[in-house]
Amino acid sequence: MAGGILGVEHGIVLAPMGADVAGPELVAAVVNAGGLGLLASPVNNYEETVKAIRAIKKLTNKPFGAGILLQFDNSKTIKAIYDEKIAFMQVYWGEFPKEKVDEAHKHGVKILHQVGSVEAAEKAVAAGVDCIIAQGVEAGGHIIGTVSLMALLPRIVDIAGNIPVVAAGSITDARGYAAALALGAKGVCLGTRFIATKEAYAHEYYKETLLKYTENQTDRTDLYGRASWRAYVRCLTTPFHEYWKQQPDYDTVVNDDTQPIIGHMTIYNGDKE
Amino acid sequence: MAGGILGVEHGIVLAPMGADVAGPELVAAVVNAGGLGLLASPVNNYEETVKAIRAIKKLTNKPFGAGILLQFDNSKTIKAIYDEKIAFMQVYWGEFPKEKVDEAHKHGVKILHQVGSVEAAEKAVAAGVDCIIAQGVEAGGHIIGTVSLMALLPRIVDIAGNIPVVAAGSITDARGYAAALALGAKGVCLGTRFIATKEAYAHEYYKETLLKYTENQTDRTDLYGRASWRAYVRCLTTPFHEYWKQQPDYDTVVNDDTQPIIGHMTIYNGDKE
Known part of the structure; x- marks a missing residue:
């Protein structure tokens, strides 16, 4: 078994699936099982974010994180994340430069930046993020890139240096996890696989x-x-x-x-x- | 190192890149290095196929194969392959039912069927092929499917039983080979990577x-x-x-x-x- 990432036991990350599919129950379940759970944050809403984070804290004592879409103004949500001092923040769909990473670090929050290209990964490396999630075009939900994971992942690993890289896209079982490790990743990020769980806040029909x-x-x-x-x-x-x-x-x-x-x-x- | 496939030392297959990029020199070079070389066969042409096969035989004593596009009538090329008694025939882009596989086996020719979907793989299994090449949509050249290798490969492995599966698409180095093995393949099929060789019959500019x-x-x-x-x-x-x-x-x-x-x-x- 791989050695986990960012101090978390297993290198398995729960994608912060919106709108609230990755809600407090699912995040806590993943975290309690030794994974890195990421909450789908409410969009730019301080009170709802605090509420969701506190709901997770009632369900687990372990560290967890929350995802932010950089496409929108999310300053209120980010403030809630910093005030609540959670361990991780995943950022996606935009730039998150060094000043912002430094600010997160001041609040004790580690940054995972999800990208879909080598170019975006290079910027994340320059910004000093703590982890890069390489998302292949086969991923479910929002997909920012056009390149398959098999082609993209080793290229990002090559430029990431000591920053751990997590693989995202069509990984559903141990074989995909092992393949990602073979390609140089330290962990995997799963979304769709976690929808088919009791804890996911998605409709039973779906x-x-x-x-x-x-x-x-x-x-x-x-x-x-x-x-x-x-x-x-x-x-x-x-x-x-x-x-x-x-x-x-x-x-x-x-x-x-x-x-x-x-x-x-x-x-x-x-x-x- | 993996144990090879179909009696060949390494599980590395040269894709039969047309029109004649994978010509006699490249096939022989791959075969002599312990891989499974596949000639890009001339389309439905007995004499040219015999000529190309004999050119390979002058360059190596090891077994090799040739690729056939099922999209076209290739009966003359297939006859040349059977008459010359080469070890392998790769078939692609169409159906190759049990009668045809049986006929190939009578001539001592093993069949590798390249597919881009689980449905096509199921037909190849039913036909009794000797190897299935699972081609992801990230592959170069002709691509018959729409699914990424990471998603497609384990699904095909699951239905292939004892038939070895080879992974094709964006594999360029040892990491990709190891990842394919992790996903359940016994080998990998490389095309583009072999174009960037002295032996490939492609223009220097390309x-x-x-x-x-x-x-x-x-x-x-x-x-x-x-x-x-x-x-x-x-x-x-x-x-x-x-x-x-x-x-x-x-x-x-x-x-x-x-x-x-x-x-x-x-x-x-x-x-x-």
Whole structure:
């Protein structure tokens, strides 16, 4: 078994899956099992972030972390993370320069920067981060890069020096973990695999659907979230998705307020349509 | 070091890169170094295939193989392979059912079937092939599938039973080899890495270009070969390719006789424009 990362027993990281799939229960379960759990932080919300962090603290005494999307202003969430003095902060989808890393370190928070390219990894190295997560294009959820893990990971390891590199993308079992170590990583970051758990805050129907879909039934698309954040995600090729792919305006349609409301969900304490 | 495959010392396979990049010199060099060399066979041409095979036999006494594209009628090339009694035939891009595998075995030829999906691997298992090459979408040249090697390989290993599986796609060094073994493969198949050799029959300019391009500078496209065979390949994002990508008719243009001739090359003994 590998030696773990950043003082954590196992080199297994829980991806901070939004909106709140990686909530307090899942983070605590991973942490208590010896992994590095990352909370999906509420977006730029001090009170909700404090609340979620304190919920985790009730469930575990071990160190844990939280993920931040650099795409948005998250200063309030970051302040909550620093005030609550948690061990790790994962940053993604943007730059996090040396001044910011230094500030995190002053608060005793170690930085894991998730990247999808060698160029972004070089910037993270220069900024002095504590860990780089190399995300391959086969990853689920938001994917910032276009390169497969097999090609990307060794290239990032080559420039990371002593900074531990964690592999993300389509890893689901011990074989993937061992392969990542062979490619030079010190650990692995899993998202989708952790959705199919009791602790993940995802709909039961989605958890069951995950078990039925195969490696051949995903798609990289920027269809979703175009109204607020046009970014690529890897999703399941559900009948809903396949329907949209066949529409003539697939490339241009925006899920703004002109679209009909098709569902309702609760994320942390806020309702969304 | 791994134990090799199909009686060959090392589990390293030379991809039969067309048109004749993997020609007699490269095949012999790989075979003499303890790998499994696969010739890029001339398309449906008995005489040229015999000639190429005999050229290899002059350079090595060890067993070797040849690759066949199932997309085209290759009965004349296959006859040459059987008549010359070489050890291996790699088949790709189509079905190769049990009757055909049995026929190959009667001629003492072992079959390696390269696939890009679990479904195709299941058919190859049912046909009784001797080896399955699992090709990830990160591979160079023609790519039949859409799934990354990290996700595809263990799934194919799971259904292959005792049939050895070889991993193909973005493997360039010992780390990739070790990672493939960790995922359950018995060997690796390398193409692009072998182009950057003295023995590969590719233009010096292309060999030098390969060394300068990074993992971020490839594209999966069906732009090339639309006139005769519309299929996806992974190519370098050269200025020529980037120029074409920006054309308004990129999705529909066909490289037929209405297009200007931009170059001239010799493949085996035939000239092409």
